[in-house]
Amino acid sequence: MAPITASLAPDLQVTEWLNTDRRWSLHDLRGKVVVVEAFQMLCPGCVSQGLPQAGRVVELFSPDQVAVLGLHCVFEHHEVQGRREALEAFLHEYRITFPVAMDEPSDQRIPKTMAAYQLRGTPTLLLIDQRGRLRKKHFGVIPDLLLGAEIMSLVQESESVVEEPKEVSMSEGCGEGTCIA
Amino acid sequence: MAPITASLAPDLQVTEWLNTDRRWSLHDLRGKVVVVEAFQMLCPGCVSQGLPQAGRVVELFSPDQVAVLGLHCVFEHHEVQGRREALEAFLHEYRITFPVAMDEPSDQRIPKTMAAYQLRGTPTLLLIDQRGRLRKKHFGVIPDLLLGAEIMSLVQESESVVEEPKEVSMSEGCGEGTCIA
Amino acid sequence: MAPITASLAPDLQVTEWLNTDRRWSLHDLRGKVVVVEAFQMLCPGCVSQGLPQAGRVVELFSPDQVAVLGLHCVFEHHEVQGRREALEAFLHEYRITFPVAMDEPSDQRIPKTMAAYQLRGTPTLLLIDQRGRLRKKHFGVIPDLLLGAEIMSLVQESESVVEEPKEVSMSEGCGEGTCIA
Amino acid sequence: MAPITASLAPDLQVTEWLNTDRRWSLHDLRGKVVVVEAFQMLCPGCVSQGLPQAGRVVELFSPDQVAVLGLHCVFEHHEVQGRREALEAFLHEYRITFPVAMDEPSDQRIPKTMAAYQLRGTPTLLLIDQRGRLRKKHFGVIPDLLLGAEIMSLVQESESVVEEPKEVSMSEGCGEGTCIA
Numbered sequence: 110m111a112p113i114t115a116s117l118a119p120d121l122q123v124t125e126w127l128n129t130d131r132r133w134s135l136h137d138l139r140g141k142v143v144v145v146e147a148f149q150m151l152c153p154g155c156v157s158q159g160l161p162q163a164g165r166v167v168e169l170f171s172p173d174q175v176a177v178l179g180l181h182c183v184f185e186h187h188e189v190q191g192r193r194e195a196l197e198a199f200l201h202e203y204r205i206t207f208p209v210a211m212d213e214p215s216d217q218r219i220p221k222t223m224a225a226y227q228l229r230g231t232p233t234l235l236l237i238d239q240r241g242r243l244r245k246k247h248f249g250v251i252p253d254l255l256l257g258a259e260i261m262s263l264v265q266e267s268e269s270v271v272e273e274p275k276e277v278s279m280s281e282g283c284g285e286g287t288c289i290a
Numbered sequence: 291m292a293p294i295t296a297s298l299a300p301d302l303q304v305t306e307w308l309n310t311d312r313r314w315s316l317h318d319l320r321g322k323v324v325v326v327e328a329f330q331m332l333c334p335g336c337v338s339q340g341l342p343q344a345g346r347v348v349e350l351f352s353p354d355q356v357a358v359l360g361l362h363c364v365f366e367h368h369e370v371q372g373r374r375e376a377l378e379a380f381l382h383e384y385r386i387t388f389p390v391a392m393d394e395p396s397d398q399r400i401p402k403t404m405a406a407y408q409l410r411g412t413p414t415l416l417l418i419d420q421r422g423r424l425r426k427k428h429f430g431v432i433p434d435l436l437l438g439a440e441i442m443s444l445v446q447e448s449e450s451v452v453e454e455p456k457e458v459s460m461s462e463g464c465g466e467g468t469c470i471a
Numbered sequence: 472m473a474p475i476t477a478s479l480a481p482d483l484q485v486t487e488w489l490n491t492d493r494r495w496s497l498h499d500l501r502g503k504v505v506v507v508e509a510f511q512m513l514c515p516g517c518v519s520q521g522l523p524q525a526g527r528v529v530e531l532f533s534p535d536q537v538a539v540l541g542l543h544c545v546f547e548h549h550e551v552q553g554r555r556e557a558l559e560a561f562l563h564e565y566r567i568t569f570p571v572a573m574d575e576p577s578d579q580r581i582p583k584t585m586a587a588y589q590l591r592g593t594p595t596l597l598l599i600d601q602r603g604r605l606r607k608k609h610f611g612v613i614p615d616l617l618l619g620a621e622i623m624s625l626v627q628e629s630e631s632v633v634e635e636p637k638e639v640s641m642s643e644g645c646g647e648g649t650c651i652a
Numbered sequence: 653m654a655p656i657t658a659s660l661a662p663d664l665q666v667t668e669w670l671n672t673d674r675r676w677s678l679h680d681l682r683g684k685v686v687v688v689e690a691f692q693m694l695c696p697g698c699v700s701q702g703l704p705q706a707g708r709v710v711e712l713f714s715p716d717q718v719a720v721l722g723l724h725c726v727f728e729h730h731e732v733q734g735r736r737e738a739l740e741a742f743l744h745e746y747r748i749t750f751p752v753a754m755d756e757p758s759d760q761r762i763p764k765t766m767a768a769y770q771l772r773g774t775p776t777l778l779l780i781d782q783r784g785r786l787r788k789k790h791f792g793v794i795p796d797l798l799l800g801a802e803i804m805s806l807v808q809e810s811e812s813v814v815e816e817p818k819e820v821s822m823s824e825g826c827g828e829g830t831c832i833a
Contacts, residue, residue, distance in 0.1 A: 194369060198371070254709065254799060435618060439619040556732050
């Protein structure tokens, strides 16, 4: 994983959210480790590996400590995958119940959040620490043993943060730039 | 499997064919064993089990002896799954290269071929013998060992037919109608 | 598979049989397809692939048509694997219930049946047809779909034999006589 | 996992060590998280699940932080499994390279370390923290995601200990004896 000096994760740019009543932002999730599964509904590796793994993270970790989000990054077959009803039907059939964001299309092939994170493709797993910093960006399959270790590492890191709140709020401050939220 | 006194398999009622330049009919496939994989693109069991198994049949058996067809039977999420472009994108991403028929929609939820075969759902595997008789209709997963045995059984049955052509053509007789076999 | 002009399978040379009250010979099994799984109890590929596949053959095919035998071919770790109690404990723990023969040790590293069949190692799967001819010798893993097809092919071949017994016994000649088994 | 007030893990009682030149004790491993895989060579679940998982732990974690030990707890088929040569051959064939202890037989069916830890059977996975306390005893299969998280939790716990050594040794007190921590 990237060191704790990593940059803040870019904001999610989302047209619609599914499986949730609210619009999530990474800022609202400060204090939790955030696991983002970037996928496409017609990506075989996402369907067979990435999304089931994200589901196991949901089952195993406490929602108070770890938030799991899907990010539907359509960069091919836009006309098919880009429709909300298609994604809804997919999530229903595959029983995916965690919140899923539809990455906002741009005038390029690559949607906006995917571009901001410079993702190579899908599936990609992102790990964002409790202070909103992007600590891991993994394209392809990552073993469960490693993922479990890395999530727990971030969970505990954030706990120690709680013990020294002042220093933390300072290091966030202006130093991290105006766009940070 | 059903005995060789089984009825003829109903005709396929198809709006469009993908992965092929021609329109297939079961009649044209007489002389071959036909394996039909009835599926939906958003059916998890089809994606993880049924379609990969059909692909293994394609790889293992000679196309001179065994024909494999997909039958896309949309009975839910019609608006999403029923579009040709959606199915095309799916077949492309999952590298399914055998011919796939789009089952013709009816004014019911169940499309026409699916209704004619009285399928319970997807995935369903159909085995049609060399003379066009429906010998097996299996809903759900079927072990490879059993499927291999049953296909070979039908392949060899058809070969023995070749040894006694006259009787066969006679018993087929006049027509493809109800009297056949 | 080898054509039906293949040679007779050599006799099994066995010190002891487990999971059975009798001593089997291939000659006694004429009229059935015989599947022999050559294995060693400390061979990982046998434990994870070969033996479970043999178990599936037992479950799927009728014992009237297909006999499954294990052949314990110890060619390494003789002092450990060569003991009857070790093999018994192994069969018990892995719930292997089909008859298993202990291949007879020779003064070479390779036991006698293994040498007679010129096996390269374990797991090896042997297919012997209804008349005792060795039709297949496969070292390593064989897909279930193919194995199912090949067993069925031999099952049906033997059935057609029954329909024309005279020609068959003639074409085989004296070789099929009393000296054979 | 058990809280950090858990008791010290009992000493390992071992007749012989394999895959290592030295005799390990838990005491010597203070400062590392210790993962003990209790197994039997003829236990199917150990062979297919427990031991491969232990191997993945060896590959993933730094040996400076996590030590993996096998514990061969023979409680059935003593005459077969209890022999050093049998276990050696097994470890060789399954390419298990981490140190393995042969649990010392007692006059009961259950060997001594197994009795001291009150293990129900095999496979059982033990997690011992950096100060030698038994934090987890899991009989059966444990998901990789959970195991990765728990190991990392103990790894980081020990790191924070390093930052505040005095408080820790005090909170342990004399009751745990001079050898502790």
